Amino acid sequence: MTTFGFLVKSMFRRKLLVTLSMLSLITAFILFILLRSVAVLFSGVLEDVSDVRMQTASKYAIIFLLPHRYGEEIASVEGVVDVTHASWFGGALKEGDDSAMTFAVDPSTYFDVYDNYHISTEHLNAFLELRTAAVAPENIMERYDLEVGQKVPVVSTIFPTANGEPWIFDLVGTYRSDSETDFLPFLFHYEYLKEATGVSDVGWYTFTIADSEKASEIAQIVDSKFENSSDETKTMTESQAFRDMMQQFGDISLMMNGIIGAVFFTMLLLTANTMIHSYRQRIPDFAVLKTLGFSDGKVARFMMFESLLFCLTSATVGIGFAVLVLALVGPFLPAGLVLVVTPNTLLWGGCIAVALALVIGFIPAYSANRLVIVNALHAR
Amino acid sequence: MALINLENVCKSYKKGRDRVDVLNNISFRVAVGDFVALMGPSGSGKTTLLNLIGGLDRPSAGTVVVNEQDLSDLSSGRLARWRSESIGFVFQFYNLLPVLTARQNIELPLLLTKLGGRQRRKNAQLALDIVGLSDREQHTPARLSGGQQQRVAIARAIVADPKILVCDEPTGDLDRSTAIEILRLLQILNTEHDKTIIMVTHDPKAAEYAKRTMLLDKGKLVSRSSQPEVEAEVEA
Numbered sequence: 343m344t345t346f347g348f349l350v351k352s353m354f355r356r357k358l359l360v361t362l363s364m365l366s367l368i369t370a371f372i373l374f375i376l377l378r379s380v381a382v383l384f385s386g387v388l389e390d391v392s393d394v395r396m397q398t399a400s401k402y403a404i405i406f407l408l409p410h411r412y413g414e415e416i417a418s419v420e421g422v423v424d425v426t427h428a429s430w431f432g433g434a435l436k437e438g439d440d441s442a443m444t445f446a447v448d449p450s451t452y453f454d455v456y457d458n459y460h461i462s463t464e465h466l467n468a469f470l471e472l473r474t475a476a477v478a479p480e481n482i483m484e485r486y487d488l489e490v491g492q493k494v495p496v497v498s499t500i501f502p503t504a505n506g507e508p509w510i511f512d513l514v515g516t517y518r519s520d521s522e523t524d525f526l527p528f529l530f531h532y533e534y535l536k537e538a539t540g541v542s543d544v545g546w547y548t549f550t551i552a553d554s555e556k557a558s559e560i561a562q563i564v565d566s567k568f569e570n571s572s573d574e575t576k577t578m579t580e581s582q583a584f585r586d587m588m589q590q591f592g593d594i595s596l597m598m599n600g601i602i603g604a605v606f607f608t609m610l611l612l613t614a615n616t617m618i619h620s621y622r623q624r625i626p627d628f629a630v631l632k633t634l635g636f637s638d639g640k641v642a643r644f645m646m647f648e649s650l651l652f653c654l655t656s657a658t659v660g661i662g663f664a665v666l667v668l669a670l671v672g673p674f675l676p677a678g679l680v681l682v683v684t685p686n687t688l689l690w691g692g693c694i695a696v697a698l699a700l701v702i703g704f705i706p707a708y709s710a711n712r713l714v715i716v717n718a719l720h721a722r
Numbered sequence: 723m724a725l726i727n728l729e730n731v732c733k734s735y736k737k738g739r740d741r742v743d744v745l746n747n748i749s750f751r752v753a754v755g756d757f758v759a760l761m762g763p764s765g766s767g768k769t770t771l772l773n774l775i776g777g778l779d780r781p782s783a784g785t786v787v788v789n790e791q792d793l794s795d796l797s798s799g800r801l802a803r804w805r806s807e808s809i810g811f812v813f814q815f816y817n818l819l820p821v822l823t824a825r826q827n828i829e830l831p832l833l834l835t836k837l838g839g840r841q842r843r844k845n846a847q848l849a850l851d852i853v854g855l856s857d858r859e860q861h862t863p864a865r866l867s868g869g870q871q872q873r874v875a876i877a878r879a880i881v882a883d884p885k886i887l888v889c890d891e892p893t894g895d896l897d898r899s900t901a902i903e904i905l906r907l908l909q910i911l912n913t914e915h916d917k918t919i920i921m922v923t924h925d926p927k928a929a930e931y932a933k934r935t936m937l938l939d940k941g942k943l944v945s946r947s948s949q950p951e952v953e954a955e956v957e958a
Contacts, residue, residue, distance in 0.1 A: 343826045348822070352819070626817065631830075632802065633817075634806060636806075640802075715773075715778045716778055716779050719778075719817070
């Protein structure tokens with residue numbers, strides 16, 4: 343028997359109580375990982391949004407289209423570098439599954455404005471050359487089992503075809519982003535949409551500016567150009583636009599962290615109760631250990647080690663299980679919803695486990711240290 | 723040569739505002755190889771005296787020197803180490819750890835030594851052989867009878883080869899025949915393995931197995947005599 347083996351056996355003296363408490367803590371760590379990965383997803387999107395990229399959309403709602411000529415007027419504003427546009431297509435790559443975003447874009451300018459998206463020259467040229475061409479991000483390729491070179495049928499509820507058949511696109515390439523957590527859309531030629539439907543307006547404009555410090559000034563100039571027109575605009579940095587969109591759901595990160603905090607506070611009380619209960623039941627055992635020659639400090643360390651073992655084991659199992667669940671469930675999540683467990687999340691998980699162990703182990707360890715052998719043996 | 727030497731030992735506790743004197747000016751010596759029975763009525767201070775000799779408690783006054791070591795000189799940590807090296811404890815209620823098997827319980831004190839795992843198991847096995855429980859090494863205390871549990875407790879007490887065994891009512895929870903087995907085992911440890919034994923007991927018949935008996939009453943040593951004389955005093 344080793345000291346470690348002895349401590350493990352001691353910890354499981356009340357198997358049911360400890361196992362149930364451990365399961366609770368494991369569940370808390372599973373929740374922690376899942377919620378943090380959601381929070382990371384949203385914060386990741388915001389972090390990746392450039393402050394030198396701005397968006398002009400309808401002042402009233404993004405569903406209202408803007409005239410095509412606005413692009414040239416925006417480009418004429420001093421400080422604006424590149425301008426592109428995109429239109430929401432609302433396409434479904436699989437029947438009943440419209441979770442992948444589909445945009446009609448201007449391929450000649452889109453990747454200049456979104457310089458954090460990477461596409462090979464070969465694929466970009468193929469995209470530019472063919473009117474029915476489309477490119478898809480890697481996660482959509484994987485999710486819908488697509489291959490470059492194939493024809494992709496897409497059904498749109500916003501722009502249905504005259505005969506009710508799906509739109510057919512030639513998938514000529516793929517692209518990716520610097521960030522794993524970006525929601526990347528399936529892209530095709532705006533010109534194809536324009537010719538097929540006769541639509542001449544666009545969804546929104548995105549443009550880059552030379553100096554992020556001048557974002558407010560430029561936004562004001564752009565919006566003032568279209569003031570008192572039938573298509574008034576609202577211009578803001580892309581990060582602000584994302585924040586506005588996220589605020590419709592509330593502060594995701596705050597909500598997630600709030601839930602995580604509540605879960606761990608409950609766990610703190612529960613596991614502290616278990617540890618104190620476990621300690622009280624084993625007071626005679628600690629008295630025996632001290633009688634046999636285990637010092638006060640050693641017995642206290644046993645208690646603290648047990649607490650660490652309890653929390654770290656639960657954390658390891660919980661985090662491991664959550665990572666496994668994410669890996670298994672990931673392919674079935676909507677395209678773009680990439681839940682990743684970052685090293686930072688793992689580090690936080692470890693830190694929470696250690697902090698929890700220190701807090702819940704402190705009272706039993708302190709009590710074990712102060713335990714008077716004679717009194718404890720007498721109490722038996 | 724005195725292995726245990728108590729000089730004017732007093733012990734008192736505070737109970738609320740009152741002070742309770744448990745031991746008053748106790749002085750005695752125990753030689754190497756002795757087997758002493760400490761007798762006396764309940765509350766006479768037997769267990770307190772035993773705790774002082776075993777280094778589980780400290781006297782309020784006086785000196786306790788065991789194996790040439792003045793226990794009052796030792797810090798709490800050093801006293802713990804000293805206990806692990808010098809004293810084996812046997813209690814009335816065995817005090818085995820319920821999650822461990824018999825052999826693991828016996829190995830427990832050896833975790834404080836530098837012995838490797840194989841040597842620890844070997845020593846534990848030897849201790850089990852001495853107490854006659856080789857076939858029960860994998861049994862947890864719940865699967866052992868009271869007598870067997872006390873044998874395991876004795877094996878645990880001797881596994882680190884201490885010079886002194888301190889036994890507090892070792893037969894108090896056992897039936898007569900089992901008690902006799904345990905007392906004979908203690909006798910063997912005393913005579914054949916040179917263990918000096920101090921045993922607290924209520925039972926005059928148990929005390930018969932000791933080489934000499936000391937009688938405590940109201941915290942004072944009232945008699946230190948050979949067996950028949952003490953019996954007479956207890957009966958009186």
